[in-house]
Amino acid sequence: MFKIITLGDSGVGKTSIINRYVKNTFNDNNASTVGVSFVIKQLKINKKQKFALKLMDTCGQEKYRSLTKSYLKNVDGILFVFSLNDKDSFDNIIEWMNLYKSNNKKSVPQILLGNKCDLKSEIEENLINEFAKNNGIKYIKISAKNKTNINESIDELGKILYSKYKPSDNKKQDFILSYKEEKHHHRCFLCTNSL
Numbered sequence: 001m002f003k004i005i006t007l008g009d010s011g012v013g014k015t016s017i018i019n020r021y022v023k024n025t026f027n028d029n030n031a032s033t034v035g036v037s038f039v040i041k042q043l044k045i046n047k048k049q050k051f052a053l054k055l056m057d058t059c060g061q062e063k064y065r066s067l068t069k070s071y072l073k074n075v076d077g078i079l080f081v082f083s084l085n086d087k088d089s090f091d092n093i094i095e096w097m098n099l100y101k102s103n104n105k106k107s108v109p110q111i112l113l114g115n116k117c118d119l120k121s122e123i124e125e126n127l128i129n130e131f132a133k134n135n136g137i138k139y140i141k142i143s144a145k146n147k148t149n150i151n152e153s154i155d156e157l158g159k160i161l162y163s164k165y166k167p168s169d170n171k172k173q174d175f176i177l178s179y180k181e182e183k184h185h186h187r188c189f190l191c192t193n194s195l
Contacts, residue, residue: 001040001052002161004154005071007096008081009089010059013115016144017081018055021154026145036071043158053158072103076165077157078110084121084141090114090128097135109160110137117141117148 006014019025022039038056045051056075058068080096082089093112112132114123132139140156142149 001054002076002158002165003054003056003074004077004079004157004161005056005075006058006079006081007068007100009083009086009092012081012083012086012089013144014079014081015057017079017113017115017142017150017154018057020144020147020150022055024147026147028145036068043155045162049162051158051162053154053161055154069099069103072100075104075108077108077161079113079154079157080110080137081113081115083116084114084123085116085119087122090123090131093131109157109164111153111157112137112139113153114139114141115144118143118146 022041036058040052040054042052140153
């Protein structure tokens with residue numbers, strides 16, 4: 001199982017991205033995540049190899065930042081998420097990157113996701129591309145609402161992780177996108193009870 005954490009400001013659509021990927025559902029009125037929750041999705045390669053992605057949905061609010069830190073130590077991959085119609089959320093990505101670096105010295109595969117590409121962008125494309133290049137991270141525009149590049153982006157991170165940890169299967173292989181439905185859903189007990 002590969003653990004993937006989502007990091008980004010509150011309201012950028014982290015929960016919507018995970019729900020679209022795992023359940024193929026979208027809700028415009030998702031409540032803000034409190035603490036950390038997760039779902040597990042199983043993938044297959046070539047009808048033989050199976051592995052699972054544990055997708056951790058984190059709260060973007062400052063008051064829960066210390067809790068998020070505790071989940072950064074053993075992750076295998078990161079999805080940094082900002083909203084294309086919210087420049088502040090893009091400017092804050094560097095803070096999320098620094099939060100990871102200060103709590104985990106291990107270098108893991110990362111992808112930068114610009115969510116809400118169905119809306120008018122407030123950020124110049126060349127600014128995002130330059131940021132991605134300077135930080136050595138792949139950038140993908142997505143929309144949880146329209147399902148644009150949702151499966152493709154998370155599957156890509158899954159492929160990178162699979163190739164990294166299964167060197168004998170290094171050939172480029174296509175995923176069979178017939179996943180098991182959500183296996184587990186867990187909300188952190190401490191956070192739920194802090195409300």
